[in-house]
Amino acid sequence: MHNRVNISDKIYWVGCNDRRTHLFENYWPIPKGVAYNSYVIVDEKIAIIDTVEKGAMDEYLDNIEAVLDGRQADYLIVNHMEPDHSGSIRSLTERYPNMQIVGNKKTFPMLKGFYGISENLLEVKEGDSIDLGEHKLNFAMVPMLHWPETMVTFESTKGILFSGDAFGAFGTLDGGIFDDELDLDYLEEEISRYYSNIVGKYGSPTQQALKKLGGLDIKMICATHGPIWRTHVADIIAKYDKWSKYETDEGVVIVFSSMYGNTEKMADNIARQLVKRGIKKIRIHDASKTHPSYIINDIFRFRGVILGSCAYNGGLFPAMETLVHELQNMAVKNHVLGIFGSKAWGGGGVRTLSKFAEAIKWEVVAEPAEALCAPANKDYNQCEVIAESMANRLKELYT
Numbered sequence: 390m391h392n393r394v395n396i397s398d399k400i401y402w403v404g405c406n407d408r409r410t411h412l413f414e415n416y417w418p419i420p421k422g423v424a425y426n427s428y429v430i431v432d433e434k435i436a437i438i439d440t441v442e443k444g445a446m447d448e449y450l451d452n453i454e455a456v457l458d459g460r461q462a463d464y465l466i467v468n469h470m471e472p473d474h475s476g477s478i479r480s481l482t483e484r485y486p487n488m489q490i491v492g493n494k495k496t497f498p499m500l501k502g503f504y505g506i507s508e509n510l511l512e513v514k515e516g517d518s519i520d521l522g523e524h525k526l527n528f529a530m531v532p533m534l535h536w537p538e539t540m541v542t543f544e545s546t547k548g549i550l551f552s553g554d555a556f557g558a559f560g561t562l563d564g565g566i567f568d569d570e571l572d573l574d575y576l577e578e579e580i581s582r583y584y585s586n587i588v589g590k591y592g593s594p595t596q597q598a599l600k601k602l603g604g605l606d607i608k609m610i611c612a613t614h615g616p617i618w619r620t621h622v623a624d625i626i627a628k629y630d631k632w633s634k635y636e637t638d639e640g641v642v643i644v645f646s647s648m649y650g651n652t653e654k655m656a657d658n659i660a661r662q663l664v665k666r667g668i669k670k671i672r673i674h675d676a677s678k679t680h681p682s683y684i685i686n687d688i689f690r691f692r693g694v695i696l697g698s699c700a701y702n703g704g705l706f707p708a709m710e711t712l713v714h715e716l717q718n719m720a721v722k723n724h725v726l727g728i729f730g731s732k733a734w735g736g737g738g739v740r741t742l743s744k745f746a747e748a749i750k751w752e753v754v755a756e757p758a759e760a761l762c763a764p765a766n767k768d769y770n771q772c773e774v775i776a777e778s779m780a781n782r783l784k785e786l787y788t
Protein backbone atom coordinates (compact mmCIF):
# COMPACT_ATOMS: atom_id res chain seq x y z
CA MET A 390 0.00 0.00 0.00
CA HIS A 391 1.24 3.45 -0.87
CA ASN A 392 1.67 6.17 1.71
CA ARG A 393 -1.31 8.39 1.13
CA VAL A 394 -3.78 9.71 3.62
CA ASN A 395 -6.84 11.82 2.90
CA ILE A 396 -6.62 15.04 4.84
CA SER A 397 -9.88 16.19 3.27
CA ASP A 398 -12.04 14.83 0.48
CA LYS A 399 -9.64 15.56 -2.38
CA ILE A 400 -6.46 16.50 -0.58
CA TYR A 401 -3.86 13.85 0.22
CA TRP A 402 -0.76 13.62 2.35
CA VAL A 403 1.87 11.78 0.27
CA GLY A 404 4.87 12.18 2.54
CA CYS A 405 7.70 9.85 3.52
CA ASN A 406 9.42 8.94 6.78
CA ASP A 407 13.20 9.02 7.06
CA ARG A 408 14.50 6.76 9.83
CA ARG A 409 17.92 6.33 8.25
CA THR A 410 19.45 9.80 8.35
CA HIS A 411 21.37 10.51 11.57
CA LEU A 412 21.86 14.24 11.16
CA PHE A 413 19.32 16.64 9.70
CA GLU A 414 21.06 19.25 7.49
CA ASN A 415 24.07 17.01 8.23
CA TYR A 416 24.31 18.67 11.64
CA TRP A 417 21.27 18.25 13.93
CA PRO A 418 20.74 14.79 15.49
CA ILE A 419 17.42 13.14 14.68
CA PRO A 420 17.26 9.97 16.79
CA LYS A 421 13.50 9.81 16.20
CA GLY A 422 13.90 10.43 12.46
CA VAL A 423 12.04 13.00 10.42
CA ALA A 424 9.09 13.05 8.01
CA TYR A 425 9.10 14.92 4.72
CA ASN A 426 5.51 15.93 4.07
CA SER A 427 4.12 16.63 0.63
CA TYR A 428 0.49 17.10 -0.37
CA VAL A 429 -1.62 16.66 -3.49
CA ILE A 430 -4.90 18.39 -4.31
CA VAL A 431 -6.88 16.49 -6.93
CA ASP A 432 -9.37 18.86 -8.53
CA GLU A 433 -10.11 20.00 -12.10
CA LYS A 434 -6.47 20.98 -11.94
CA ILE A 435 -4.02 18.98 -9.86
CA ALA A 436 -1.54 20.69 -7.56
CA ILE A 437 1.35 19.08 -5.69
CA ILE A 438 2.59 21.08 -2.73
CA ASP A 439 6.31 20.74 -1.98
CA THR A 440 8.29 17.53 -2.57
CA VAL A 441 10.61 15.35 -0.46
CA GLU A 442 14.32 14.77 0.08
CA LYS A 443 15.85 12.86 -2.81
CA GLY A 444 16.65 9.79 -0.67
CA ALA A 445 12.90 9.24 -0.27
CA MET A 446 12.12 10.00 -3.92
CA ASP A 447 11.27 6.55 -5.28
CA GLU A 448 8.69 5.91 -2.59
CA TYR A 449 7.38 9.45 -3.02
CA LEU A 450 6.93 9.20 -6.78
CA ASP A 451 4.97 5.97 -6.27
CA ASN A 452 2.76 7.74 -3.73
CA ILE A 453 2.05 10.56 -6.18
CA GLU A 454 1.37 8.18 -9.05
CA ALA A 455 -1.13 6.26 -6.92
CA VAL A 456 -3.03 9.44 -6.10
CA LEU A 457 -2.95 10.85 -9.63
CA ASP A 458 -4.25 7.58 -11.06
CA GLY A 459 -3.02 8.25 -14.58
CA ARG A 460 -3.66 12.01 -14.64
CA GLN A 461 -0.94 14.63 -15.08
CA ALA A 462 -0.01 17.18 -12.43
CA ASP A 463 -0.77 20.78 -13.43
CA TYR A 464 1.06 22.71 -10.71
CA LEU A 465 3.91 22.14 -8.30
CA ILE A 466 3.79 24.70 -5.51
CA VAL A 467 7.25 25.35 -4.10
CA ASN A 468 6.85 26.95 -0.69
CA HIS A 469 10.50 26.38 0.19
CA MET A 470 13.63 25.51 -1.76
CA GLU A 471 15.75 23.76 0.86
CA PRO A 472 16.64 20.41 -0.72
CA ASP A 473 14.81 18.34 1.89
CA HIS A 474 11.69 19.61 0.08
CA SER A 475 12.94 20.49 -3.37
CA GLY A 476 15.04 17.32 -3.84
CA SER A 477 12.46 15.57 -6.00
CA ILE A 478 11.48 18.51 -8.20
CA ARG A 479 13.61 17.49 -11.16
CA SER A 480 12.15 13.99 -11.21
CA LEU A 481 8.63 15.38 -11.01
CA THR A 482 9.27 17.71 -13.95
CA GLU A 483 10.53 14.75 -15.99
CA ARG A 484 7.43 12.73 -15.12
CA TYR A 485 4.95 15.61 -15.62
CA PRO A 486 6.53 17.76 -18.35
CA ASN A 487 3.62 20.21 -18.64
CA MET A 488 3.49 20.91 -14.92
CA GLN A 489 4.03 24.55 -14.00
CA ILE A 490 6.32 25.28 -11.08
CA VAL A 491 4.78 27.93 -8.83
CA GLY A 492 7.11 30.07 -6.75
CA ASN A 493 8.07 33.66 -6.12
CA LYS A 494 10.85 35.79 -7.54
CA LYS A 495 13.30 34.51 -4.93
CA THR A 496 12.37 30.88 -5.59
CA PHE A 497 13.43 30.70 -9.20
CA PRO A 498 17.13 31.65 -8.99
CA MET A 499 17.48 28.85 -6.41
CA LEU A 500 15.56 26.45 -8.65
CA LYS A 501 18.01 27.22 -11.43
CA GLY A 502 21.00 27.15 -9.09
CA PHE A 503 20.20 23.81 -7.46
CA TYR A 504 18.59 21.95 -10.35
CA GLY A 505 19.17 23.92 -13.58
CA ILE A 506 15.41 24.38 -14.05
CA SER A 507 14.27 27.62 -15.66
CA GLU A 508 11.20 26.67 -17.71
CA ASN A 509 7.49 26.26 -17.00
CA LEU A 510 7.64 28.73 -14.16
CA LEU A 511 4.66 30.62 -12.77
CA GLU A 512 5.62 33.49 -10.51
CA VAL A 513 3.24 34.49 -7.74
CA LYS A 514 3.32 37.53 -5.50
CA GLU A 515 1.83 38.35 -2.13
CA GLY A 516 -1.96 37.91 -2.30
CA ASP A 517 -2.03 36.10 -5.66
CA SER A 518 -4.21 33.04 -6.00
CA ILE A 519 -4.76 30.03 -8.25
CA ASP A 520 -8.13 28.37 -8.81
CA LEU A 521 -7.99 24.61 -9.12
CA GLY A 522 -11.76 24.18 -9.53
CA GLU A 523 -13.31 23.63 -6.13
CA HIS A 524 -10.16 24.61 -4.31
CA LYS A 525 -8.46 27.96 -4.24
CA LEU A 526 -4.81 28.51 -3.35
CA ASN A 527 -3.72 31.86 -1.93
CA PHE A 528 -0.09 32.79 -1.52
CA ALA A 529 1.59 34.79 1.24
CA MET A 530 5.29 35.57 1.47
CA VAL A 531 7.01 34.75 4.77
CA PRO A 532 10.62 35.71 4.04
CA MET A 533 13.33 34.32 6.35
CA LEU A 534 11.06 31.69 7.83
CA HIS A 535 13.66 30.36 7.50
CA TRP A 536 15.05 31.10 4.02
CA PRO A 537 14.58 34.23 1.87
CA GLU A 538 12.20 32.58 -0.61
CA THR A 539 9.87 30.95 1.92
CA MET A 540 6.16 31.40 1.33
CA VAL A 541 2.98 29.71 2.54
CA THR A 542 -0.08 28.55 0.63
CA PHE A 543 -3.56 28.87 2.10
CA GLU A 544 -6.36 26.74 0.67
CA SER A 545 -9.25 29.04 1.51
CA THR A 546 -12.29 26.78 0.92
CA LYS A 547 -11.16 24.26 3.56
CA GLY A 548 -9.04 26.60 5.69
CA ILE A 549 -5.84 24.59 5.24
CA LEU A 550 -2.50 26.33 5.63
CA PHE A 551 0.41 24.67 3.83
CA SER A 552 3.05 26.28 5.98
CA GLY A 553 6.39 24.95 4.75
CA ASP A 554 8.82 24.44 7.64
CA ALA A 555 6.82 26.66 10.00
CA PHE A 556 5.04 24.57 12.67
CA GLY A 557 7.15 21.56 11.66
CA ALA A 558 8.77 18.98 13.92
CA PHE A 559 11.48 16.36 13.97
CA GLY A 560 10.27 12.79 14.44
CA THR A 561 8.69 10.39 12.00
CA LEU A 562 4.94 9.93 11.66
CA ASP A 563 4.56 6.48 13.13
CA GLY A 564 1.16 5.54 11.81
CA GLY A 565 -0.51 8.71 13.04
CA ILE A 566 -0.42 11.63 10.62
CA PHE A 567 -2.67 14.08 12.47
CA ASP A 568 -1.80 15.68 15.83
CA ASP A 569 -4.71 13.90 17.55
CA GLU A 570 -3.55 10.50 16.31
CA LEU A 571 -0.01 10.86 17.68
CA ASP A 572 1.65 10.71 21.08
CA LEU A 573 2.48 14.40 21.33
CA ASP A 574 4.26 13.88 24.68
CA TYR A 575 6.71 11.60 22.89
CA LEU A 576 7.25 14.27 20.22
CA GLU A 577 7.33 17.30 22.52
CA GLU A 578 11.09 17.79 22.49
CA GLU A 579 11.22 17.09 18.75
CA ILE A 580 8.72 19.88 18.13
CA SER A 581 10.58 22.46 20.21
CA ARG A 582 13.98 21.28 18.98
CA TYR A 583 12.82 21.75 15.40
CA TYR A 584 11.84 25.33 16.21
CA SER A 585 14.93 26.23 18.23
CA ASN A 586 17.43 24.52 15.94
CA ILE A 587 16.03 25.37 12.51
CA VAL A 588 13.79 28.42 12.88
CA GLY A 589 15.15 29.83 16.16
CA LYS A 590 17.44 32.44 14.62
CA TYR A 591 14.45 34.03 12.88
CA GLY A 592 12.28 35.19 15.78
CA SER A 593 11.42 38.53 14.21
CA PRO A 594 10.42 37.12 10.76
CA THR A 595 8.36 34.50 12.62
CA GLN A 596 6.54 37.24 14.51
CA GLN A 597 5.86 39.08 11.24
CA ALA A 598 4.53 35.89 9.66
CA LEU A 599 2.26 35.19 12.64
CA LYS A 600 0.82 38.70 12.38
CA LYS A 601 0.23 38.25 8.65
CA LEU A 602 -1.47 34.88 9.12
CA GLY A 603 -3.42 36.06 12.15
CA GLY A 604 -6.43 37.12 10.08
CA LEU A 605 -6.91 33.74 8.41
CA ASP A 606 -9.47 31.20 9.56
CA ILE A 607 -7.01 28.32 9.85
CA LYS A 608 -8.62 24.94 10.45
CA MET A 609 -5.62 22.80 9.66
CA ILE A 610 -1.87 23.36 9.36
CA CYS A 611 0.05 21.13 7.01
CA ALA A 612 3.76 21.66 7.57
CA THR A 613 6.57 20.01 5.63
CA HIS A 614 7.72 18.03 8.69
CA GLY A 615 5.88 16.50 11.61
CA PRO A 616 2.20 16.16 12.43
CA ILE A 617 -0.68 17.78 10.57
CA TRP A 618 -2.23 20.14 13.11
CA ARG A 619 -6.02 20.03 13.20
CA THR A 620 -6.94 19.66 16.89
CA HIS A 621 -4.10 21.70 18.39
CA VAL A 622 -3.87 24.51 15.82
CA ALA A 623 -4.16 27.26 18.44
CA ASP A 624 -1.62 25.51 20.71
CA ILE A 625 1.11 25.25 18.10
CA ILE A 626 0.54 28.85 17.00
CA ALA A 627 0.77 29.95 20.66
CA LYS A 628 4.02 28.01 21.05
CA TYR A 629 5.51 29.69 17.98
CA ASP A 630 4.41 33.06 19.31
CA LYS A 631 6.08 32.40 22.67
CA TRP A 632 9.28 30.97 21.23
CA SER A 633 9.70 33.68 18.60
CA LYS A 634 9.33 36.36 21.30
CA TYR A 635 12.14 34.58 23.18
CA GLU A 636 9.85 34.11 26.17
CA THR A 637 11.27 31.62 28.62
CA ASP A 638 10.40 29.88 31.86
CA GLU A 639 12.05 30.13 35.25
CA GLY A 640 14.99 27.75 35.31
CA VAL A 641 18.72 27.52 34.68
CA VAL A 642 20.77 25.71 32.06
CA ILE A 643 24.31 25.06 33.25
CA VAL A 644 26.76 24.02 30.56
CA PHE A 645 30.36 23.14 31.33
CA SER A 646 33.49 22.06 29.51
CA SER A 647 35.91 20.25 31.77
CA MET A 648 38.90 18.08 30.90
CA TYR A 649 39.61 16.55 34.30
CA GLY A 650 36.53 17.39 36.33
CA ASN A 651 37.57 20.59 38.10
CA THR A 652 35.25 22.89 36.17
CA GLU A 653 32.54 20.25 36.46
CA LYS A 654 32.81 20.42 40.28
CA MET A 655 31.98 24.12 40.06
CA ALA A 656 28.94 23.34 37.89
CA ASP A 657 27.63 20.89 40.49
CA ASN A 658 28.31 23.36 43.28
CA ILE A 659 26.38 26.15 41.51
CA ALA A 660 23.47 23.79 40.81
CA ARG A 661 23.26 22.82 44.49
CA GLN A 662 23.34 26.46 45.56
CA LEU A 663 20.56 27.27 43.08
CA VAL A 664 18.39 24.49 44.46
CA LYS A 665 18.94 25.74 47.99
CA ARG A 666 17.58 29.09 46.79
CA GLY A 667 14.41 27.61 45.35
CA ILE A 668 15.33 27.04 41.68
CA LYS A 669 14.06 23.61 40.70
CA LYS A 670 14.32 23.50 36.94
CA ILE A 671 18.02 22.98 36.38
CA ARG A 672 19.63 21.22 33.45
CA ILE A 673 23.37 20.49 33.52
CA HIS A 674 25.04 19.61 30.23
CA ASP A 675 28.61 18.58 29.46
CA ALA A 676 29.28 20.37 26.17
CA SER A 677 31.56 17.51 25.08
CA LYS A 678 28.82 14.95 25.48
CA THR A 679 25.57 16.66 24.60
CA HIS A 680 25.05 17.97 21.07
CA PRO A 681 24.40 21.74 20.86
CA SER A 682 20.96 20.89 19.44
CA TYR A 683 19.71 19.80 22.87
CA ILE A 684 21.56 22.49 24.81
CA ILE A 685 20.23 25.25 22.55
CA ASN A 686 16.75 23.81 22.94
CA ASP A 687 17.01 24.02 26.73
CA ILE A 688 18.37 27.56 26.45
CA PHE A 689 15.30 28.51 24.41
CA ARG A 690 13.24 27.16 27.28
CA PHE A 691 14.88 28.64 30.38
CA ARG A 692 15.88 32.21 31.22
CA GLY A 693 19.01 31.49 33.22
CA VAL A 694 22.20 30.31 31.55
CA ILE A 695 25.46 29.58 33.38
CA LEU A 696 28.45 28.68 31.23
CA GLY A 697 31.74 27.29 32.48
CA SER A 698 34.91 26.36 30.65
CA CYS A 699 38.43 25.35 31.41
CA ALA A 700 41.12 27.16 29.47
CA TYR A 701 42.33 25.38 26.35
CA ASN A 702 45.28 26.62 24.32
CA GLY A 703 44.69 30.11 25.66
CA GLY A 704 40.99 30.17 24.80
CA LEU A 705 37.76 28.28 25.25
CA PHE A 706 37.51 24.51 25.24
CA PRO A 707 36.51 23.53 21.65
CA ALA A 708 33.10 22.05 22.55
CA MET A 709 32.16 25.24 24.42
CA GLU A 710 33.52 27.34 21.58
CA THR A 711 31.18 25.56 19.18
CA LEU A 712 28.22 26.15 21.45
CA VAL A 713 28.82 29.87 22.03
CA HIS A 714 29.54 30.38 18.34
CA GLU A 715 26.19 28.80 17.55
CA LEU A 716 24.35 30.88 20.17
CA GLN A 717 25.96 34.06 18.88
CA ASN A 718 25.22 33.16 15.29
CA MET A 719 21.59 32.51 16.17
CA ALA A 720 21.49 35.79 18.14
CA VAL A 721 19.51 34.14 20.92
CA LYS A 722 17.96 36.88 23.03
CA ASN A 723 16.68 37.56 26.50
CA HIS A 724 18.79 35.58 28.94
CA VAL A 725 20.62 36.21 32.18
CA LEU A 726 24.09 34.76 32.40
CA GLY A 727 26.67 33.52 34.88
CA ILE A 728 30.24 32.53 34.03
CA PHE A 729 32.77 30.23 35.66
CA GLY A 730 35.81 28.17 34.74
CA SER A 731 39.41 27.30 35.44
CA LYS A 732 42.60 28.96 34.39
CA ALA A 733 45.57 26.54 34.80
CA TRP A 734 48.16 29.14 33.80
CA GLY A 735 47.31 31.81 31.23
CA GLY A 736 43.52 31.29 31.31
CA GLY A 737 41.34 32.00 28.30
CA GLY A 738 38.11 30.13 29.03
CA VAL A 739 36.50 32.66 31.34
CA ARG A 740 38.01 35.57 29.39
CA THR A 741 36.43 34.36 26.15
CA LEU A 742 33.07 33.68 27.81
CA SER A 743 33.08 37.27 29.12
CA LYS A 744 33.64 38.53 25.57
CA PHE A 745 30.78 36.31 24.41
CA ALA A 746 28.52 37.88 27.08
CA GLU A 747 29.29 41.35 25.71
CA ALA A 748 28.75 40.29 22.11
CA ILE A 749 25.41 38.59 22.70
CA LYS A 750 24.26 41.33 25.12
CA TRP A 751 22.97 39.03 27.83
CA GLU A 752 22.77 40.42 31.34
CA VAL A 753 25.61 39.05 33.50
CA VAL A 754 24.42 38.47 37.08
CA ALA A 755 27.77 38.43 38.92
CA GLU A 756 31.53 38.45 38.52
CA PRO A 757 32.85 35.17 37.08
CA ALA A 758 34.25 32.44 39.32
CA GLU A 759 37.66 31.39 37.98
CA ALA A 760 39.70 28.71 39.72
CA LEU A 761 43.43 28.48 39.14
CA CYS A 762 43.42 24.66 38.84
CA ALA A 763 41.17 22.70 41.20
CA PRO A 764 38.54 24.99 42.76
CA ALA A 765 39.54 26.41 46.15
CA ASN A 766 37.19 27.71 48.84
CA LYS A 767 37.27 31.23 47.42
CA ASP A 768 36.16 29.84 44.06
CA TYR A 769 33.26 27.95 45.60
CA ASN A 770 32.35 31.15 47.44
CA GLN A 771 32.15 32.96 44.12
CA CYS A 772 30.09 30.08 42.67
CA GLU A 773 27.68 30.72 45.53
CA VAL A 774 27.57 34.42 44.66
CA ILE A 775 26.69 33.53 41.06
CA ALA A 776 23.96 31.12 42.19
CA GLU A 777 22.54 33.64 44.64
CA SER A 778 22.52 36.47 42.08
CA MET A 779 20.95 34.21 39.46
CA ALA A 780 18.25 32.97 41.82
CA ASN A 781 17.45 36.51 42.97
CA ARG A 782 17.25 37.80 39.41
CA LEU A 783 14.96 34.95 38.34
CA LYS A 784 12.71 35.58 41.32
CA GLU A 785 12.47 39.26 40.32
CA LEU A 786 11.58 38.27 36.78
CA TYR A 787 9.05 35.55 37.59
CA THR A 788 7.15 36.81 40.62
Ligand code: FEO
Pocket residue numbers: 469471472473474535554613614
Ligand atom coordinates in the same frame (compact mmCIF):
# COMPACT_ATOMS: atom_id res chain seq x y z
FE1 FEO B 1 12.68 21.40 5.99
FE2 FEO B 1 14.13 24.38 5.57
O1 FEO B 1 13.75 22.65 5.12
